[in-house]
Amino acid sequence: ALDSLGNTTAATGKGFAIGSAALTAMALLAAYVQVVQQQQTTQAVEWAKSHPVAENVAVYRGYGQWAANADGGIHGGLGIVPDHLAHTLRKDHADGKSIEVQLGEYDQDANAWNVTYAGAHFRIVRADAASIRDLMIFYNVTLMNPRVLGGLFLGVLLAFVFCALTMNAVGRAAYRMMNECRRQFGKMREAFKAQGMAEEDIKDPMKWPTKVQHEGVQYPQYAECVAISTAGAQAEMVLPASLAILVPIAVGLVLGVPGVIGMLMGGLTSGFAIAIYMANAGGAWDNAKKYIETGHHGGKGSDAHKAGVVGDTVGDPFKDTSGPSLNILIKLISIVSVVFAGLIVKYAPMIGEMIGLG
Template identity: 50%
Template sequence: MNYFYLVPFASLFALGFAMYFFKKMMREGEGTERMKTIAQFVREGAMSYLKQQYKVVAIVFVILSIIFGVMAYFGLQNNWVPFAFLTGGFFSGLAGFFGMKTATYASARTANAARTSLNKGLQVAFRSGAVMGLVVVGLALLDISIWYLILDHFVADAEPGHKLIMITTTMLTFGMGASTQALFARVGGGIYTKAADVGADLVGKVEAGIPEDDPRNPATIADNVGDNVGDVAGMGADLYESYCGSILSTAALGASAFISNPQMQSNAVFAPMIIASIGVFLSILGIFLVRTKEDATIKTLMSALNRGVNTSAVLIAACAMLILYLLGFENWLGLSFSVIAGLLAGIIIGQGTEYFTSHAYRPTQNIAKSAQTGPATVIIAGMGSGMISTVIPVITIVIAILVSYLSPIGFDVENMLTGNNLSMGLYGIAIAAVGMLSTLGITLATDAYGPIADNAGGNAEMSGLDPEVRRRTDALDALGNTTAATGKGFAIGSAALTALALLASYMEEIRMGMLRLGNNVMQFANGDTIEVAKASFLDFMNYYQVTLMNPKVISGIFVGSMMAFLFCGLTMNAVGRAAQKMVEEVRRQFREIKGILTGEGTPDYARCVAISTKGAQKEMLLPSILAILTPILTGILLGVSGVMGLLAGGLGSGFVLAVFMANSGGAWDNAKKYIEEGNLGGKGSDAHKAAVVGDTVGDPFKDTSGPSLNILIKLMSMVSIVMAGLTVSWSLL
């Protein structure tokens, strides 16, 4: 039990450093009066949007909490679930709020710091992004600590070993609150930002021929607001859920795998929490290692960020080996290899994403060259490159799954699916997800850095700062495009491992659902019986006939695969509709407000902010509600085997589709940046105009539909876990 107290300590340590970085950023100068005014516009727009979104989400949460309360009353649900659901959503939203508040204060300060040096601008932007990373891990570990202490006190001792199973499966359910909040944040924020971005690009750049972030464009403020609500608040809520989900699913699988050994059971539950806690300290160390030279290139800047991330990863690998050894695991070395497999997978996916999206490398340069023959070839090249880019993440995840499964069982391939080997192998996969996310404090900092640098460039342009300052902010922004794409790849990869662990945890929740309903014995078709409390994972798979020959499983796989495409289609069309309204508004202002294009008139920025806000609130509801309802309806119609198929289909197709969309979008964006740096004719050339079209198509790919898919994968798993009691008690087939 003493090991556990490292978790709340690490939580407070992370939050303390987040406050330190925030206060240090606030002491930096915000620049000229014009810079302050623009930053204030963005800040007010972002907070106004977040306030509206939280009102809508609050209504959804109240309705779902009432449903969970009714289910608990009828014995279909654990009594703690309604409260756990609310706290998961609250902390997830709080993490996004703090991150966005920091980002909106940091952008002008980053632009002002860039007036001094490139390194100064990098450090202000990156350490402001670190606030997001540290707030996410700090609040997640705080939420986990509070719930463990509450449940440990109130949950009555059951049969030996079963108390920890009840605690961990109950804690898993607060992940649904985090997932629900994250989906609304990602979908709503993604629709908001891309409606503004597409509107600003199509009318401003393509039709009016004015530069990006030009103050004459009425949609520029909405565009800058969108960067914050989508890529900061949305990403923070997303990875908060992944972080919690990986830790809690590992704890639940550990409680099951070591049920016959009480001492090792508690150590297996605490191991992922302790590894994540050590990751907090090492992430902070990595943050202090990020610095660069004044004449840095994109590769040099990326190396500066990678130095911090990779140092943290190497140290957490060494610390994980020591932790697992000290906790007394007989197979501590094998489990250590599982953690290392997760860490390496995260790094490799990030490097692969960088290669396919950074304009320092051939794939993106080739997309830029294709712009010389028009928009059609840009789109074809970008889609082709994005499809090819899926190879590295998929192969990496496959190898990570196999290594992390086989390492803890001594690579016993012949007996890998029997007895304790199965439970231990699944625990290895789950702890690999913890390993991948253990350095989230710094990896999320590199992602949150992106929109801060982007907004800094916008502020510099709108404030009319010296060309040298704009050159520095452009360099920081181009790096931000790559780190954002890398962060999305990392988030998608972590979602794949976390969802796989949740898939295994689903069966543990089925066990608890059966016990709550008084179903203490399972009787198989051949007449054999087994106590539910003592049944293995394979027993449940056999009892519910989860095999590829079961038409319910196949049906579920097809529905899950379809959900990934349906979800993308709905969100893409939502961006299209909202962007059309933005385009019409920007055209109207250019037409009706005298002197905008000559700089004598003032655009109505607030009107564009209002259009994006209203469009996002309206359009985010349908895809989000479908993501919640589909697992419930599948469980009612097809039962447990259908739900397992649904989750497997959604995971497989959703993961690959998300990688494709994120990488295509990132490559189109940086192909445009490559041309804007003076290559292939530079700004205003035909190649540049074609690249802008490609970037516009890629915007909803990389910032709306693609990033939302990893939340869809996890949310369907979480909904299935929370609704396990209903699925057990009532299915039509």
């Protein structure tokens, strides 16, 4: 939305900021997929240090993951298996059985080995060469997967909760600022009375001197108001920022990679839409008040102006706080997901099995 008096610079800056968040988040989502690929290989190599793997053999590591010894090195493997075979593999692995398969011919086009286990044929996709489609199939990233849907809803709700927290934070900081201003106004009135200023002049702030001394203190104390704003801006963002950091980790550990991808999709789509809505709605409410103050619809003091002030009270944090801060939320949840991808790939299957989501 255009700021009042034709000031398009700030509005343009906000638009680019919000739009850039969507592009960055999509790039980070692609980076997340690449990190998952790399972690599959890294963890397979670490696993093979304590579980020897013979040449041209793949050993089952659990949760659909394999360690394959081929071409003189250890590679992470993603088993693309039918449902009945997946059940057999889980059962045999739970019984402590060592599951090994002889690697067949490597399919260069599919980046996979064709193998056989328990009379069933399936593919082991080389993790570091897997396509996005292979990863989506392996992790069952579809809308029919409850983990993806759960992450999707959590991502959508995260944007709304984040906005609610930032709006309330603005309200609390503004309330503290208002009380400080009232305190200073009270002290200034006492000083004016002590100096013999007429009551009529004291009631009209436009007739007040710009500075006054009272009880050894000079008023107004602008530094006190600045300190409230600074402290409020820092302290009030602790909870929203912690939410943006902890939610991707918690979702990843409970719902796994499918849940994280769903959360990123939900957070990106809802966050982008809410940010655009807040920027436009907040700017419109702000401009409406200023438009009325120019003399339209009754001008200052009218009922329309009172309503405009209420709209501006909500509109300013809409367009200046919650809307732009969604830019940070979208990028932060994406970055946290990328940073903790290794932790999620390693421990999410175990945690999911412990709580019955395996």
